[in-house]
Amino acid sequence: MNTDQGLVTLISDMDLMCAESEAPRRAYEDPVLIQDNRVLQNLLDLEDRYMPNPAYFKCVQTDIKRYMRKMVATWMLEVCDEQRCEEEVFPLSMNYLDRFLSVKNISRTSLQLLGAACMLIASKLKETIPISAEKLVTYTDHSISFNLLMEMELLLLSKLKWDLSAVTxxxxxxxxxxxxxxxxxxxxxxxxxxxxxxxxxxxxxxxxxxxxxxxxxxxxxxxxxxxxxxxxxxxxxxxxxxxxxxxxxxxxxxxxxxxxxxLANNLSNMAQPVEQSTKMEHSSSSSSSSHHTNTQHEHFKEQPTTPTDVQDIRF
Structure with a gap:
């Protein structure tokens, strides 16, 4: 093989390696681990260790309410979905959030920051390519900073005592x-x-x-x-x-x-805005349709990058 052929082969191999490295790698399911009863029994024995205190809203938190957790959880789910995270990331993130709130009292203004830190750590543990801190800051519409996220990450790790392999x-x-x-x-x-x-x-x-x-x-x-x-x-x-x-x-x-x-309640709640929107469309006159379209377009352009506007809980 001459020098030119060798160079072409080398470049082709490099392109192949680069293409392979960009694709996320997935581990194969191990039938031994899945079907071994000892693994299942270990999970059953350990699960109580990672359960949060369900009464932390009354016993620990003085400012956080249930509906606030719901809003932040919905936002976290949408971020994980948009980033195409592994299925394990979101439940693990929520486990971190609930365990933290079971031992540390925080204000409502820090709840979204905590949620971002939980996703950051969970994605590091479960993802081949974790969500970057910069991207999480963007998803909060820059309501938090990179330094604040790093500080919350360290606080979260400290309160969880670095015990991150929770059973979900x-x-x-x-x-x-x-x-x-x-x-x-x-x-x-x-x-x-x-x-x-x-x-x-x-x-x-x-x-x-x-x-x-x-x-x-x-x-x-x-x-x-x-x-x-x-x-x-x-x-x-x-x-x-x-x-x-x-x-x-x-x-x-x-x-x-x-x-x-x-599930039925959630589907019902999702259907109500659709019905209201349909009624409004029928009641509007055809002469104002052009104005309505332009106004709607401007409205979408002004939407924040955060999938769900959870900043309402800050007031």
Missing amino acids: PQDFLEQILSRLSLEKEQTKVIKKHAQTFIALCATDCKFMIYPPSMIAAGSVGAAVHGLSNIPYLDVKLLQRLHEITGIEMDVLRGCQEQIEQT
């Missing part, structure tokens, strides 16, 4: 699904729906009282129940979930029903 419902999902008698395609569909339910539970304060294993099992049950094309009886499923997790069937059924009710 996401950790139980593969353990549960691998032990159900389902086909591969059915498992994929159920997993996708269950991950949505897990994220929904993480945004709602009332699910803080449930251990991660129960939320994961309830999410799987709700996913199967909502998919009528999967021939799997609810009673048999609850029995199997009981055998896997050791949680009583009545408790599992109650958790599943609460998840389904929370």
Whole structure:
């Protein structure tokens, strides 16, 4: 091979390596870890250690309210979704946030800063390419600074005592699904729906009282129940979930029903603004449509870069 051919080959190899390095790397599922009962038992033994105090709104916090947590959680979920984070990042971020608020009293003006720090640490732990601190500052519409985010990160790590490998419902999902008698395609569909339910539970304060294993099992049950094309009886499923997790069937059924009710409430709340918008469109005259379009365009141009405007909680 002459010098020119060798140079071409070297450049081609370098291009290939660069292209491979830009793509996020995903670890293969290890069947030994997923199907080994010792792993599942270790998760069940450790989950109580990482549960927050569900009464921290009364016992610890003097300025933070439940609706404020809901607003920040929704913002965090949208950031994780827009950044295409791994499914584990958001539940882990919320675990950090709740555990921090269980031991440290802060003002409402620092809540979004705390949420950004939680996402920063969780993405470092779970992502191949973590969310950058600069990008998180941008998502807050620059209501926080880089230095403040770094200070909050250190405070968060200190209050969590650097114990970051928390057990979340996401950790139980593969353990549960691998032990159900389902086909591969059915498992994929159920997993996708269950991950949505897990994220929904993480945004709602009332699910803080449930251990991660129960939320994961309830999410799987709700996913199967909502998919009528999967021939799997609810009673048999609850029995199997009981055998896997050791949680009583009545408790599992109650958790599943609460998840389904929370989903229904959220869908209802989302439908109301759409109905109101439709009524307003019908009531407006056609002669003002051009003015309305221009005004609407100007309104969107003025929207902040933050996906959800959580700065209202600062007042």
